Amino acid sequence: MVRFTGGVELFEERRKLIGQILIEQVKKFFISDADRDFYAKIFPGSVDPESLKRIRKMETADIDAVFALEQTVYKYPWTRGILVDCMVVPGYFCWVCENEHDVFGYAILAIGIDEAHIMNLCVSPDAQGGGWGARLLDQIIAIAREKKIVDTLLLEVRKTNKPAIALYKKYGFKKIGERKAYYPSEHGREDAVMYALPVS
Ligand SMILES: CC(C)(COP(=O)(O)OP(=O)(O)OC[C@H]1O[C@@H](n2cnc3c(N)ncnc32)[C@H](O)[C@@H]1OP(=O)(O)O)[C@@H](O)C(=O)NCCC(=O)NCCS
Numbered sequence: 001m002v003r004f005t006g007g008v009e010l011f012e013e014r015r016k017l018i019g020q021i022l023i024e025q026v027k028k029f030f031i032s033d034a035d036r037d038f039y040a041k042i043f044p045g046s047v048d049p050e051s052l053k054r055i056r057k058m059e060t061a062d063i064d065a066v067f068a069l070e071q072t073v074y075k076y077p078w079t080r081g082i083l084v085d086c087m088v089v090p091g092y093f094c095w096v097c098e099n100e101h102d103v104f105g106y107a108i109l110a111i112g113i114d115e116a117h118i119m120n121l122c123v124s125p126d127a128q129g130g131g132w133g134a135r136l137l138d139q140i141i142a143i144a145r146e147k148k149i150v151d152t153l154l155l156e157v158r159k160t161n162k163p164a165i166a167l168y169k170k171y172g173f174k175k176i177g178e179r180k181a182y183y184p185s186e187h188g189r190e191d192a193v194m195y196a197l198p199v200s
């Protein structure tokens with residue numbers, strides 16, 4: 001049996017805290033994403049903002065936010081037109097990560113016969129290091145595995161992009177080649193390194 005010390009006020013506070021903890025536990029089990037959104041709108045502060053972060057399919061309404069992020073993150077960003085094409089061309093799969101207010105990451109995968117290609121994987125600078133790049137990559141790999149026509153997941157990355165290369169290596173991607181002078185850069189052109197991961 002729990003012995004409460006410290007008088008009626010402290011007892012009340014503990015009772016409230018225990019109540020809140022119990023409610024949190026129940027919420028974790030029973031509240032869907034839609035419910036979380038509802039609670040967050042109606043009772044701001046009642047829902048942990050971390051629990052509102054999620055990955056979902058990119059929609060056309062996300063294009064402006066994704067394009068803004070693309071321009072923030074990359075020195076040589078894609079055009080808006082490329083992003084729009086990715087959304088409409090068959091075989092392309094696009095996802096975003098979002099929090100309560102903003103899109104803070106995205107990934108684009110092109111699926112063909114035998115091979116799938118990671119076209120883009122990007123997390124906003126202030127969200128980097130929080131595991132969302134890895135979660136987006138999990139999503140990409142899961143879809144590539146689900147499509148039985150794909151044997152290999154491919155990508156190119158700038159030779160100097162250490163965080164991205166570390167991420168791909170962590171997931172077991174192996175270097176399969178280089179493309180000389182593939183990317184524009186401040187010092188002329190930069191090589192791309194090609195990586196592959198078997199997924200069949
Ligand atoms: C590459 C990128 C998507 C990683 O996303 P992220 O959310 O920051 O990465 P995560 O927090 O999920 O980290 C997962 C793994 O990536 C690697 N990694 C991420 N950031 C790293 C860094 N700054 N230095 C070294 N390794 C890093 C680590 O292996 C890490 O695993 P660990 O936490 O167990 O060490 C992100 O840095 C980014 O958007 N960069 C700019 C856009 C870009 O270059 N995209 C790749 C194009 S090919």
